[in-house]
Amino acid sequence: MATINQKIVLASRPVGMVSESNFRLVEEEVRELNEGEVLFRAQYLSVDPYMRGRMNDTKSYADPVGIGEVMTGEIIGPVESSKNPRYKEGDIVAGRVGWQKYAISDGKGLRKIKPSSVPISTSLGVLGMPGLTAYFGLLDVCQAKEGDTVVVSGAAGAVGSVVGQIAKIKGCRVVGIAGSDDKLNWITEELGFDAGINYKTSENITEELKNHCPQGVNCYFDNVGGPITDAVFPLLALNSHIAICGQISMYNSEKGEKGPRLLWNLIVKRATIQGFLVFDYFDRFSEAMPELTEWVASGKIKYRENVIDGLENAPRAFIGLFKGENTGKQLVRIS
Template identity: 55%
Template sequence: MSQLEARRIVLASRPKGKPTTENFRTETVLLSSPSPGEVLVKALYLSVDPYMRGRMSESKSYVPPYEIGGVVGGGAVAEVVESNDDRLQPGDIVSGQFGWQTYAIVPAKHLRKIDPALAPITASLGLLGVTGLTAYFGLVDICKPQRNETVVVSGAAGAVGMTVGQIAKILGCRVVGVAGSDEKVRYLTEQLGFDEAINYKTAENMTRALKHACPNGIDVYFDNVGGDISDAAFRNLNTGARISVCGQIALYNLEQPDVGPRLLTPILIHRALVKGFIITDYADRFPEGVQQLAKWYRDGQLKFEETIAEGFDQTVEAFLGLFTGANLGKQIVRV
């Protein structure tokens, strides 16, 4: 094959506070044919996710930071254009972690073939991918919700949060979501069946708002946000509460360390379990999670919502929109 032009978005500089377009740069590179064991893929959809902000900093975390001048890594759905591996053929639809680029040469072993008959192919970036698995294991494995318990979800209109809430409803819980607009509040209660939802931007006092929404207290708190919302949730815990710490998007762009209420006292008083997790901890159980999520989806018990930005050039703007709550559900980019 003759050389092919591919566009890619790289990290130009490390953000200080909230990222801006100046922290990114678009480059064009030439790709040739894949080597043995590799495939050439054409990106169809790209994922943008809050965790990417953490990888843009140099501070130590659970994964290495992005390199300056390196492609911004993340999930993507692609079509195989040329294959040098028997496991994949041209025309196959695959998902992988090759990041923000229009074409890429990727080891076949790092890609997962997608069955378009199971669900829309974008679901592999959301409900049937890392997003759905994060919701499933973070709630079911860590929090072990029981029927009639009260489950509170922050960031409830995001891709993980809305899945957590729906799973909790399937399991017979009372579910309260926290989101950032009246439109999202209505979506959670009217479309997804949440028992109640709170707009944290208009609530005068989150502690009181949660107490009103959770008259029997909070048994399970799924934390996607951190900050003041989580402080309020901890003040309403029941004895034996379980808290799954999935994300802290309220804190990602802070330039100075956050100083908030000390939470060990309510943890002690209520004998609460607090556990942070990274979804790769459950890698060997992914097939179990996908099977259960797919069954609930086929049975009509799980819905998923997507916000789709059109065009590769909108990738950075779509990512920045995560920090203003511009998206409903999973934010992806159609290349």
């Protein structure tokens, strides 16, 4: 019997906040493999904030997804059949092949996941792109070192939760900013952050930060932008470093943003601000992975996954990122 693939395609481009109507589920038969190809099945799909940018009809660092095309994204799961000598049935592979149940690949860009003590889903989170983003953003861009005070926004998310824990391993003081008290409890009680601020209930984020950062902020790891970032700038320490990782507060914005307006703080504090993309560090992934893996295996880095079942629920899982519904890495379990 023919195998039926299910995939989620872009049905329309969102204006402002993305909605489920911007997506469509389609089915098609899985074709026969050509020589050199491999067929694998998705066990998990990663949904990530950057995908919102791909839904717009504008090129940024990557081309947009076309209407009717499968949504961009990474899946992980077992090889079902192979005509590629590098992969055999049962191998676990991860690849950026989109929101779909089955994928055919020529093998280029696939990652073979070695069996280990941690679940394979971690290869999409703490031991995948988000973990690597945290690692290089904190250690290379922010240049965090022992004794520094590190502030991270989006602190209970996939990237932010790892940033704070690496900073603690390196001997920093860490303050996280996130959107609920439950999230703050998790990062302070379980992950070891020194303090947390709930930006949704705080009357004055700068004042609260001042109490938690008496020596100022040496490293600011920015996942969100907007008013939260405005609130951190006045507290920058001399020669501080700011990593612009993400600006999720603006991804669904309809109005053009006017800022940044607070750059004079960079003059006063001789601060360095740098945007970065994790893929700029591709050649150094092999340097980070053993260290991240050891930290996770030894429990020095803890992680949480927010799992929603069913490919058909991927749009809901994705939209939840913009409503703060996830704690830790948002995943979709497909089979």
